[in-house]
Amino acid sequence: MKNAKCKMQNASLVSxxxxxxxxxxxxxxxxxxxxILVCLMTFFGTSHAQPQGxxxxxxxxxxxxxxxTEEDLSIPREEDxxxxxxxxxxxxxxxxxxxxxxxxxIEVLRYVSSALLLKSNGGSATKVLREGYAICGGMSHxxxxxxxxxxxxxxxxxxxxxxxxxxxxxxxxxxxxxxxRLLDPTFGIFFYSGETYDGKGExxxxxDMIADPGGRTPMKAVSRPWGGKYDRTLRAFGVQxxxxxxxKDFYGAPILDLYRKYLRETFPVAYGADDLVSFxxxxxxxxxxxxxxxxxxxxxxxxxxxxLNGTQxxxxxYLGGSFPPGLHTWSIRAPENAVLTVEYxxxxxxxxxxxxxxxxxxxxxxxxxxxxxxxFTFRMIGTEGILAVTCPAGxxxxxxxxxxxx
Numbered sequence: 001m002k003n004a005k006c007k008m009q010n011a012s013l014v015s016x017x018x019x020x021x022x023x024x025x026x027x028x029x030x031x032x033x034x035x036i037l038v039c040l041m042t043f044f045g046t047s048h049a050q051p052q053g054x055x056x057x058x059x060x061x062x063x064x065x066x067x068x069t070e071e072d073l074s075i076p077r078e079e080d081x082x083x084x085x086x087x088x089x090x091x092x093x094x095x096x097x098x099x100x101x102x103x104x105x106i107e108v109l110r111y112v113s114s115a116l117l118l119k120s121n122g123g124s125a126t127k128v129l130r131e132g133y134a135i136c137g138g139m140s141h142x143x144x145x146x147x148x149x150x151x152x153x154x155x156x157x158x159x160x161x162x163x164x165x166x167x168x169x170x171x172x173x174x175x176x177x178x179x180x181r182l183l184d185p186t187f188g189i190f191f192y193s194g195e196t197y198d199g200k201g202e203x204x205x206x207x208d209m210i211a212d213p214g215g216r217t218p219m220k221a222v223s224r225p226w227g228g229k230y231d232r233t234l235r236a237f238g239v240q241x242x243x244x245x246x247x248k249d250f251y252g253a254p255i256l257d258l259y260r261k262y263l264r265e266t267f268p269v270a271y272g273a274d275d276l277v278s279f280x281x282x283x284x285x286x287x288x289x290x291x292x293x294x295x296x297x298x299x300x301x302x303x304x305x306x307x308l309n310g311t312q313x314x315x316x317x318y319l320g321g322s323f324p325p326g327l328h329t330w331s332i333r334a335p336e337n338a339v340l341t342v343e344y345x346x347x348x349x350x351x352x353x354x355x356x357x358x359x360x361x362x363x364x365x366x367x368x369x370x371x372x373x374x375x376f377t378f379r380m381i382g383t384e385g386i387l388a389v390t391c392p393a394g395x396x397x398x399x400x401x402x403x404x405x406x
Contacts, residue, residue, distance in 0.1 A: 191208070
């Protein structure tokens with residue numbers, strides 16, 4: 001009986017051991033299947049995720065409203081910090097203690113607008129300030145770097161297709177009081193919420209002025225810009241309302257009339273040096289089957305002049321990672337089912353590769369690259385097509401563009 005009982009107990013133990021072993025094996029199998037499923041989901045999920053590499057377009061529709069970043073306070077390595085400190089001592093002989101960011105920004109605006117002559121120049125803010133001259137790009141850059149050195153976040157604003165006269169304009173915004181504010185060092189002006197400047201109102205942002213070009217009161221921190229000097233008298237000018245004929249003798253029209261016109265018409269606008277912008281190109285192949293934008297001469301000058309003096313949208317003289325990064329958006333009118341070719345010629349010795357994105361009404365049939373030329377051939381679906389041309393890696397200098405129906 002004892003042997004029989006022992007055998008029954010042993011059988012029970014074996015049965016339990018077998019059960020638990022099988023249970024453990026099944027659990028292990030389920031866990032392994034779970035891991036495999038996770039791996040498959042990760043693999044296929046990654047392959048269908050939003051691209052983050054060279055084909056990604058870093059576009060921010062609300063760049064005008066983004067908060068400041070470390071970049072907006074950074075001083076580039078090529079700047080002479082000791083020299084910039086010396087300039088700030090000239091602007092603030094009694095120091096900056098107790099001054100608001102608004103007060104500091106206006107004083108820097110006054111200095112840059114007064115001390116620099118209006119003459120083309122480029123390079124670092126140190127170079128521009130030492131040499132004593134610049135146009136809008138150099139003036140706005142010097143203003144930004146001095147504001148940052150004074151502890152006020154500042155960023156680049158680029159406005160394009162300003163016709164007539166300017167073509168494009170580089171401006172600056174500073175950040176204080178929880179929002180961006182437009183101060184234009186080229187003309188020494190800003191736009192204010194009150195009829196007189198009392199420091200209690202709001203300085204407008206560039207986006208404010210785009211939304212309401214005719215609004216707000218224009219103020220100036222200089223009697224007249226580009227004098228090439230800065231002294232105690234200029235520092236004591238204060239802030240005054242801009243007179244209606246301000247700089248009319250220089251431009252042939254009051255600068256405020258031109259400025260408000262530009263605010264109504266400018267496109268595109270870059271809110272920051274890294275803000276991707278789209279330069280429009282209009283191609284009406286219903287009127288002409290063969291269109292050229294610029295000539296093949298290893299220079300982008302004629303494309304720049306077309307953008308400045310022309311009457312239609314002709315893109316820009318560059319694509320890709322410039323200042324700011326840009327792409328071309330073509331609006332094409334052509335007969336239905338027409339086969340058309342878009343050609344780009346580069347002024348670069350070894351041009352970067354271009355990519356195209358059909359946005360509406362165009363099927364890409366073929367593409368090719370040879371030397372300084374990029375070619376894209378399409379078939380129209382209807383009579384209107386939209387096409388984006390980008391330079392995902394590097395920068396591309398446009399010599400000429402050609403579009404024609406085959």
